[in-house]
Amino acid sequence: MPELPEVHNFKQYFDAAAIGQQIARMEIHDDRIIRNMSGPVFADALKGRKITGSIRRGKYLFAQLDNGHDVLLHFGMTGDLNLYQEPEDRGRFEKFAFHFTDGNILGFEDSRLFARILYLEDREAYIAEKKLGPDALDLELEYFLEKMRGRKTTLKGALLNQSIVAGLGNLYVDDLCYKLRLHPAARVADLTDEQLTQVYDKIVEMMTFATENAPYYRDYPDEWFWHTWRKEGEQDPEGEGEVKIMKVAGRTTYYVEGRQPL
DNA sequence: TGTGATGTTGAATG
DNA sequence: GCATTCAACATCAC
Numbered sequence: 701m702p703e704l705p706e707v708h709n710f711k712q713y714f715d716a717a718a719i720g721q722q723i724a725r726m727e728i729h730d731d732r733i734i735r736n737m738s739g740p741v742f743a744d745a746l747k748g749r750k751i752t753g754s755i756r757r758g759k760y761l762f763a764q765l766d767n768g769h770d771v772l773l774h775f776g777m778t779g780d781l782n783l784y785q786e787p788e789d790r791g792r793f794e795k796f797a798f799h800f801t802d803g804n805i806l807g808f809e810d811s812r813l814f815a816r817i818l819y820l821e822d823r824e825a826y827i828a829e830k831k832l833g834p835d836a837l838d839l840e841l842e843y844f845l846e847k848m849r850g851r852k853t854t855l856k857g858a859l860l861n862q863s864i865v866a867g868l869g870n871l872y873v874d875d876l877c878y879k880l881r882l883h884p885a886a887r888v889a890d891l892t893d894e895q896l897t898q899v900y901d902k903i904v905e906m907m908t909f910a911t912e913n914a915p916y917y918r919d920y921p922d923e924w925f926w927h928t929w930r931k932e933g934e935q936d937p938e939g940e941g942e943v944k945i946m947k948v949a950g951r952t953t954y955y956v957e958g959r960q961p962l
Numbered sequence: 963t964g965t966g967a968t969g970t971t972g973a974a975t976g
Numbered sequence: 977g978c979a980t981t982c983a984a985c986a987t988c989a990c
Contacts, residue, residue, distance in 0.1 A: 703968055732986085759969080777969055778987085793987095812987050814969060853980060861980095862970085871968050926968090950982060952966080 702759055702775035704836055704867030705910035705917065710781055711756045712914065714763065714773070714806075717783040718751045721800040728796040733776075733808075733815040739796070745819050746771070746798075755823070757835050758866025762823050770823045776814030782807040836867035836907045844900045848888055855891065855899070856884035857949035867907065870951045875925040876902050877955060881940075883962040884948045884955055930954050 702710070723746050731739030750766040762770040773779070782791045783806050790797070794807040795815075808817070820826050834843065847864045858864055859873045868876075877884045880898055882891075891899075910917045917923070932945045932954075941958030 706968070774969085777967065810987095811989095812967080812969095812985090814985070814987095816970075851979080857980080860969090869968050951969090 702777070702779060703869035703872050704758060704907055705872075705914060707756055707759045707761055707775060707867075708911045709915045710773075710775065710779075711754055711761055713781050713783070714754055714761065717781070717804065717806050718763065718798065718800075719753055720751070721798070721802065721804070722750045723747060723798050724801045725799045726796060727799055727805075730795045730813075732813055733795055733810055734817045734819075736818045742796075742817075742819055745769075751798075757827065757832060758862055759869070760832065760866070762820070770820045772816065772818040772820055772823075772826070773808065774816040776810060776812065776816065778810055778812040779815040780809040782809055831863040833861075833863045833866045836865050836903050837911065839865055839900065839903060841897065841900050845893060845896055848891075848896050848899075849893075851888035853888060854884060854948055855882060855886045855888055856951070856953060858888050859899075859903075860949055860951070865903065868903065870953075871926045872906060874930075874954050876906060877960060878925040879906075881959055883960045884953050885946070885962060926954065 726743035726746050728739040728743055731742065734742050737745070751763055752766050753764040755762045755764065759774060761773045763773060764770055782794065783804060784790065785804060791807055791809040793809040793811040795810050797805050797807040799805055808815070818826070834840070844865070848858060851858055855877065856873050859868050859876070860870070874884065876899065880902055882895065882899070909923065913920065930943065932943055934943045936943065936956045936959055941956045943954055944957045946953050
């Protein structure tokens with residue numbers, strides 16, 4: 701479940717489990733999600749290292765090592781972390797695990813293998829190469845307006861583009877469009893600066909709420925469009941129309957016909 | 963049995 | 977070089 705708020709939760713979990721820990725050894729069951737080296741080379745690079753901190757940018761979580769390098773943890777669609785002590789508590793989908801010197805084990809699980817794990821000598825160079833945009837919580841209005849103005853793509857397509865803003869995914873973008881009564885397939889170029897400013901404000905508001913209330917923000921289901929009632933044909937709880945499904949930017953998209961006119 | 967899934971990417975095209 | 981679109985990735989669960 702990884703969009704920005706979920707990765708924020710992963711960071712909190714990771715920090716509590718791993719900061720200050722030394723890696724006694726890595727256990728690797730399947731190295732297909734390790735994208736820039738083989739499993740044995742990855743394990744060798746990490747053995748003996750200490751974890752000193754972590755940095756989250758959008759959906760990317762960089763685990764910092766005591767040699768100045770980083771391990772990038774990107775959770776894909778189904779990535780997860782699992783801290784345990786006994787081998788029998790290993791998750792069914794664990795792909796590799798950090799074995800710390802104090803006996804704790806931090807497993808990285810991923811059923812669908814869309815996660816991306818990279819050993820990075822230069823985090824900033826990687827971010828630049830990827831053209832990864834600013835984290836949604838660090839977004840500045842002027843930057844956002846300049847990046848968005850005149851784009852020919854859809855509103856949803858632009859908000860999913862991690863080089864404009866890092867952190868939004870399919871669910872939160874639908875949520876944002878619903879809240880602002882904007883159609884996800886609206887052309888960005890057709891939106892006014894005033895509308896783009898509303899989008900900006902809503903991005904910051906939603907991500908701030910979710911992270912400040914982490915990990916309990918899901919206890920506020922009424923805050924989230926997708927959480928409680930997202931099914932085609934249902935009525936908008938605010939009485940403005942019927943839920944419809946369409947493909948936008950290649951993703952299944954839910955919106956309320958009438959409430960979100962094109 | 964078929965279908966779709968909270969994401970990214972490389973290739974193709976404009 | 978940039979912007980945009982889209983199939984492909986691999987597996988599981990309903």
